[in-house]
Amino acid sequence: MxxxxxxxxxxxxxxxxxxxxxxxxxxxxxxxxxxxxxxxxxxxxxxxxxxxxxxxxxxxxxxxxxxxxxxxxxxxxxxxxxxxxxxxxxxxxxxxxxxxxxxxxxxxxxxxxxxxxxxxxxxxxKSVKLTIPGAELFEDSNLHYSIRKLESYRDKHVLISGGGNSAVDWANELEPIAAKVSLVYRKSAFTGFESNVTRMMNSSVDVFNPYELTELEGKDGRIASAFIRQVEDGSIHQIPVDAVIVNHGFxxxxxxxxxxxxxxxxxxxxxxxxxxxxxxxxxxxxxxxxxxxxxxxxxxxxxxxxxxxxxxxxxxxxxxxxxxxxxxxxxxxxxxxx
Ligand SMILES: Cc1cc2nc3c(=O)[nH]c(=O)nc-3n(C[C@H](O)[C@H](O)[C@H](O)COP(=O)(O)OP(=O)(O)OC[C@H]3O[C@@H](n4cnc5c(N)ncnc54)[C@H](O)[C@@H]3O)c2cc1C
Missing domain, CATH: 3.50.50.60 (FAD/NAD(P)-binding domain)
Known part of the structure; x- marks a missing residue:
């Protein structure tokens, strides 16, 4: 040795x-x-x-x-x-x-x-990462897999991807802080605690389900907008964002x-x-x-x-x-x- x-x-x-x-x-x-x-x-x-x-x-x-x-x-x-x-x-x-x-x-x-x-x-x-090609390039700027400080999202347009407890929790926590919170979930029914899902549904959070995140468009090394696809009819929507938070499990x-x-x-x-x-x-x-x-x-x-x-x-x-x-x-x- x-x-x-x-x-x-x-x-x-x-x-x-x-x-x-x-x-x-x-x-x-x-x-x-x-x-x-x-x-x-x-x-x-x-x-x-x-x-x-x-x-x-x-x-x-x-x-x-x-x-x-x-x-x-x-x-x-x-x-x-x-x-x-x-x-x-x-x-x-x-x-x-x-x-x-x-x-x-x-x-x-x-x-x-x-x-x-x-x-x-x-x-x-280890967080389950997005499989969108090039997504890793934004990990140092505005693509996050966990929330360290809620305050850092103050007055921002935040898109959350995921539909479990943590994703729904984050949407509820960020709603009074961020300028706008959108949540994208690929399934029709949420799996988080019912009371938290109800709170989110009754809030100003824009909930897109069943939708999935398909593309991230960057500007100056940051995500400027996200493209989401309606799972059933395939229609595509563009959402301008300041930050994307992904919670696809661990x-x-x-x-x-x-x-x-x-x-x-x-x-x-x-x-x-x-x-x-x-x-x-x-x-x-x-x-x-x-x-x-x-x-x-x-x-x-x-x-x-x-x-x-x-x-x-x-x-x-x-x-x-x-x-x-x-x-x-x-x-x-x-x-x-x-
Ligand atoms: C959402 C949530 C909320 C919770 N709330 C509470 C609460 O309110 N009160 C409470 O008491 N408990 C709570 N818990 C449970 C609590 O977090 C755990 O019981 C506690 O973290 C266990 O501590 P640990 O040190 O055993 O393991 P961990 O906190 O899991 O830490 C283990 C560490 O080991 C490292 N590691 C693993 N394998 C290796 C390796 N091969 N080499 C080097 N490093 C390695 C990991 O990276 C990790 O950092 C909660 C858990 C969750 C998920």
Missing amino acids: EKQLELYDITIIGGGPVGLFTAFYSGMREMKTKIIEFLPFLGGKVPYFYPEKIIRDVGGIPHVSGEKFTENLIEQAKTFDPEIVLGEQVTEMEKLEDGTFLLTSKSGARHHTKTVVLATGYGTL QIDLGSIAGWGLTMKQGSIQVDESMHTSIPGIFAVGDIASYSGKLQLIAGGFNEGPIAVNHAKLHISPKDELETIYSTNYAPLTEKYE
């Missing part, structure tokens, strides 16, 4: 909310920690799907936006300066003779670690991790009460971890991370007593925030 590879105590695959909190707790246990995240940013599903939604079911936080919650998680995760690697998808795992692990990313980058915590959610998140893919030989149950990884998977030294937490009574909620994952870390520490050093540590009486933290 390459000499330059640094050996970590714990490598957390996935920088979602649960991976981030696990990294914080791992620092509390003085474990040399690395987080590897596929996306170019941290926070997992929260900033990806719902940065502006209000989260109300995490203990001690009556309400917080997804964005603020993510900011806080990142600040907390960085308390003990873990190594953070962004934009890398871990694909391969090799257990070496000395019991340590060699992880390899799709890019070929390698990581050496004594233990692994899988905090991958259901896997890497692909969530655990990728080759599913082939590592871990015991799986309906797409999730089976763990015992110590969050240990069927491979000694590999733990799983958060949405991907499966056990009886499992709740796929952030609050549940925040308990699983510390359990996994404490047992990872025991795995590395079986004589280390399992300790419960409170952040309030952990000296390095007291000094840091005095």
